Amino acid sequence: MKKLLELLTEEVGSAFEKAGYKKEAGRVSVSNRPDLCEYQCNGAMALAKECKCAPKMIADAVVEVLKDSTVFESVEAVMPGFINMNISSDFLAKYVAEMAEDAKYGVELPKSKTIIVDYGGPNIAKALHVGHLRPAIIGESIKRILKYMGHNVIGDVHMGDWGKPMGLVMTEIQCRQPDLPYFDESYTGEYPKEPPFTVKDLEEIYPTASAKSKEDPDYNARALEATLKLQSGVRGYRALWEHIIDVSVNDMKRIYEKLHVDFDLWNGESTVQYLIPDMVREMKESGVAYESDGAIVIDVKKDTDTKEIPPCIVLKSDGASLYNTTDLATIKERVAKYDPAQMIYITDKRQDLYFEQVFRAAVKAGLVSDKVTLSHIGFGTMNGKDGKPFKTRDGGVMRLEDLIGDIQNEMYNKIKENKDIDDAEARQTADIVGLSALLYGDLSNQAVKDYIFDMERFISFEGNTGPYILYTIVRIKSIIVKYQAQGGNLSGLKIGVPVNNSEKDLMKALSSFSQVMEGAEAELAPHRICAFIYDLANALNSFYHETKILSEEDEVKKGEYIALINFTKDMLETCIDMLGFSAPDRM
Numbered sequence: 001m002k003k004l005l006e007l008l009t010e011e012v013g014s015a016f017e018k019a020g021y022k023k024e025a026g027r028v029s030v031s032n033r034p035d036l037c038e039y040q041c042n043g044a045m046a047l048a049k050e051c052k053c054a055p056k057m058i059a060d061a062v063v064e065v066l067k068d069s070t071v072f073e074s075v076e077a078v079m080p081g082f083i084n085m086n087i088s089s090d091f092l093a094k095y096v097a098e099m100a101e102d103a104k105y106g107v108e109l110p111k112s113k114t115i116i117v118d119y120g121g122p123n124i125a126k127a128l129h130v131g132h133l134r135p136a137i138i139g140e141s142i143k144r145i146l147k148y149m150g151h152n153v154i155g156d157v158h159m160g161d162w163g164k165p166m167g168l169v170m171t172e173i174q175c176r177q178p179d180l181p182y183f184d185e186s187y188t189g190e191y192p193k194e195p196p197f198t199v200k201d202l203e204e205i206y207p208t209a210s211a212k213s214k215e216d217p218d219y220n221a222r223a224l225e226a227t228l229k230l231q232s233g234v235r236g237y238r239a240l241w242e243h244i245i246d247v248s249v250n251d252m253k254r255i256y257e258k259l260h261v262d263f264d265l266w267n268g269e270s271t272v273q274y275l276i277p278d279m280v281r282e283m284k285e286s287g288v289a290y291e292s293d294g295a296i297v298i299d300v301k302k303d304t305d306t307k308e309i310p311p312c313i314v315l316k317s318d319g320a321s322l323y324n325t326t327d328l329a330t331i332k333e334r335v336a337k338y339d340p341a342q343m344i345y346i347t348d349k350r351q352d353l354y355f356e357q358v359f360r361a362a363v364k365a366g367l368v369s370d371k372v373t374l375s376h377i378g379f380g381t382m383n384g385k386d387g388k389p390f391k392t393r394d395g396g397v398m399r400l401e402d403l404i405g406d407i408q409n410e411m412y413n414k415i416k417e418n419k420d421i422d423d424a425e426a427r428q429t430a431d432i433v434g435l436s437a438l439l440y441g442d443l444s445n446q447a448v449k450d451y452i453f454d455m456e457r458f459i460s461f462e463g464n465t466g467p468y469i470l471y472t473i474v475r476i477k478s479i480i481v482k483y484q485a486q487g488g489n490l491s492g493l494k495i496g497v498p499v500n501n502s503e504k505d506l507m508k509a510l511s512s513f514s515q516v517m518e519g520a521e522a523e524l525a526p527h528r529i530c531a532f533i534y535d536l537a538n539a540l541n542s543f544y545h546e547t548k549i550l551s552e553e554d555e556v557k558k559g560e561y562i563a564l565i566n567f568t569k570d571m572l573e574t575c576i577d578m579l580g581f582s583a584p585d586r587m
């Protein structure tokens with residue numbers, strides 16, 4: 001379906017043409033003065049300069065043509081030359097009814113592309129902490145938005161699983177259990193299937209090892225040696241490393257699941273190590289990469305740069321590969337395996353420059369064609385109420401699992417306070433609503449901005465919050481249940497012509513969905529969907545307060561109301577699914 005604004009623009013454009021002007025002047029937008037009109041067109045103002053005549057005169061002529069239009073209820077030219085319009089209720093109702101019948105609610109799908117979303121990016125062996133919240137949920141939402149738009153989307157967690165932290169963990173395990181076969185280089189038998197540690201052990205092992213390495217140069221040297229042994233493929237180290245990966249990944253999956261985040265690929269930096277030697281050799285042979293102070297680098301600056309873009313380092317002077325190297329090799333592998341049209345990376349915005357360098361180096365080295373879009377979404381920090389990066393009460397780093405648990409607990413207490421409800425149900429509802437509070441609290445902000453984690457505000461049932469959206473959905477569900485209890489049947493109900501302003505406003509709110517989705521896709525912006533559903537929920541609640549729905553005597557009209565709120569519910573649920581949460585039946 002065409003977007004509503006497109007249809008309005010066509011109508012006004014052809015009126016400009018009939019009045020003897022160019023139709024491009026007929027661009028219609030949502031009114032910025034809703035007190036005066038619903039839609040507006042400012043085309044006469046720009047035209048007036050070209051034709052050297054009064055804008056009001058042009059607007060008058062266009063309005064004269066539009067008088068007979070069935071698209072508008074009223075059209076008016078006002079000084080100095082704006083055209084103010086209200087849409088015809090009939091036209092709007094037909095449009096929204098058609099949306100409701102459409103599988104994609106009127107969104108015209110773009111040509112389907114293969115897109116890789118690289119998000120999450122946890123580092124193995126360290127417990128997931130609050131810093132892992134944003135890359136996971138922003139990425140997940142972007143992935144879901146792109147899927148809705150019909151793309152073939154592949155989510156890759158891209159773990160940090162190959163660096164020194166691995167060596168540190170292995171060194172500490174060796175200190176504690178020196179007799180394990182992994183460390184015996186003469187051992188040729190099979191290694192045990194069971195890992196020699198639990199996830200709890202791991203969580204404690206890494207910080208211990210990291211602290212020791214800072215104090216003890218000898219320990220540090222052993223950790224580096226262990227890293228090297230892993231990277232050069234020593235059998236026992238490889239086997240032990242696999243245990244570390246398995247144990248960590250299983251635990252990460254459990255926590256990501258609580259956030260409704262899931263990945264198609266559990267790849268990491270280790271995945272592409274096999275590609276690195278040839279890749280670097282080719283870069284050197286072609287002359288793109290050269291030696292500088294012992295390191296291998298690629299120049300990536302351009303004449304058009306307004307800031308300094310340092311060279312991309314491909315290998316360190318000791319010959320070790322680094323974060324850049326694996327990212328370049330990963331690009332190479334993704335191109336070969338999936339031939340994507342776009343790769344999107346979600347990380348902290350402090351990596352902006354890093355990705356600029358990597359993207360340029362990848363294109364320059366011919367790892368990827370310049371037709372492939374490489375995008376980096378750099379997000380801001382989640383801060384505490386003090387405006388500093390969010391911490392636990394005693395100033396430590398909060399585990400992600402605890403953060404999720406805390407908000408769900410607060411929600412549980414709130415639900416128990418308000419209602420006499422059994423424990424199990426309260427828990428279940430609190431988990432769903434608590435998650436909405438966390439996700440919406442984050443995603444409703446433009447990703448690049450910092451925001452403040454404000455528990456009280458996030459869990460509030462009023463205002464621009466996840467629970468408010470869910471509350472609205474639950475309200476609709478309960479009306480529908482009552483309607484059915486009265487003997488009403490949902491099948492065959494049709495949205496009808498609105499009879500009051502709040503009903504019309506609700507339809508107008510619904511009608512902008514395709515516009516919103518187009519923007520959300522283009523800008524990779526979940527916050528656009530939040531803004532849309534907040535407006536929609538407000539419109540629904542105004543309608544609810546101003547309309548007697550269930551006590552409407554005219555059964556046909558009542559059916560039309562129900563059809564409209566039912567569609568609103570479906571729309572809200574479709575949208576929250578793109579944000580990564582769902583609604584309970586009651587709350």
Ligand code: ARG
Pocket residue numbers: 118119120121122123158159160327345346347
């Ligand atoms: N592990 C990285 C970090 O902790 C994030 C990985 C992001 N993805 C990538 N392809 N570089 O910063």
